[in-house]
Amino acid sequence: MKRSIVTTCFLVAIGLLTAPSAFSQTFIPSPDEEVETTKRGQTGFKFLSASVDARATAMGGAVTSSTTGSSSAMFYNPASMARMGSNFSAGFGIMNYLVDIQYNAASVAYRPGGGNYGVVGLSLVNVDYGDFLGTVRAENEDGYIDTGVYNPTALAVGVGYARSFTDRFSVGAHVKYAKQDLGSHAKARSDDGATSLDDGTSATFEDYALNTIAVDFGVLYDTGFESLTIAMSTRNFSRELVYERERFELPLTFQIGISMDVMDLTSMDPNMHSFMVSVDAQRPRDFAEHVKVGGEYTLMNILSLRGGLGRAFVGEDSEEGFSFGAGLQYSASGIGFGVDYAYTDFGVFDAIQRFAVNISF
Template structure:
């Protein structure tokens, strides 16, 4: 395990030393938008989190291998940048020792826009109004995760992705794969994941690559353990995206008696994103135990985003 982690670190260092610009080299970039409200509050330092719900399949599908409940649900909502709307949902079903099966969807709604067309191609600027049209991007997939030992879990997530504007669309299949391993030193854990890996896709006549990202992170508790009701957790995550420079996420979470969680984080080497914070409430029983998560993400010149999540396990 130590050799594998060292090899991955060397690989990231080598790739990051290459001097070239990768911005704007992939499509389906909506897949890079974080989904989980809890993770967003932690600066998205989430690949090695514990006590995760169904939304973990969007972070690292291996995380849900440690799920103890038979059923798990999660929905998140955010008014994203530029008046767009971002929604996601997931459902998990634990089938005994066979593992945990899941389904999930993500949708980015660009809204409705007014269509126009040139009245005279030889005179740009002269246009006539046509019918309104809409645009959106979505992903839907199935996941499988399994805890092989009390320290190790793996998982995978296969997704159908599609982007559409008016009558034009592009679609493809991508997949995620991840692992998480408890080192045996207190609750320290190491995790890694590859997301959005797939073959090139095409929109009308243009070919583009997938927005794949490799994530490697560690997490642990400096107060309590991962299974104690009151704990203070720290997580760090390094990312190597295929379409932007390397990034680093840092998060801190204090949980009091499995009821109230206070969270904060910081995101390094991003164009606009930096600090994050939020909180979570759990233990509400409305027939089934329900939890709520809230996250605030600062985008500097672009404003801010508030993400809300609701989940249930039973």
């Protein structure tokens, strides 16, 4: 009975995870027509695709199969949350993104009944895009009028659940409520119910905000050969959205990964040395297919050194370069603490830095 349940879940997972491929092409040129296309700029709510965890980012994002059993697994492959070794896990991270955009992320996970009922979790991502000066067109010397400062923001709140059906096979899902608020803007000049501007003219203001529900889904399979693990995930599955007259999709991403602690192939003490190597193949909706490669060396389960490349073998130019980072873990009296840091080179832009702390017991 258990085997049939696992088989059914696996087949359903494969169907859900490969579904994006069937709907990823919306334009088919004629056989005689040569068309050069790019997938960039085809999605909205891009904040949902940002890597918010320091450990994962330092490994180039190649963590579909190598996310530790912690609450942060919800952001990459919720199925990994089922491998949580403690009854409670929580994490908090900050990211200084491009052009002074600030990300804050938090997650908690709880394993009731020692894991007999799976693992449940909550997640939060908050984005502050900074302050912008609003303007409206006007027939004056400058050609515009200042309408004041506005502050665009974004938010995603999620609930996750993961369960291991056997000691090798796990399934997880993460349902998110996502909202993006672009602020209040002057839409048109009017004399009825309008706000007076600095030059005595008037304008009608309108709030530009949109929300939706998005779903992440993942599976994790331990092959039984040493620590070799295979995993798949689909993130940001949602309906089409509309801003005014513009239609767009969320940054749907399909990812499959494989990882292994290569020290398993040596005679070294695994409690002293660990070297996790992870490779992911990613197919995003708004960028070319590419490979992610990452590694993590851990000494005595205390110090971890990490490195990775988030966009290897990519068919399009990308400013994103190598990532690297480090982490410290310490356990005492059944309570574990961790601190992680990640640095990502971004070409002509300033480098992106991430910090994270976590606790488990």
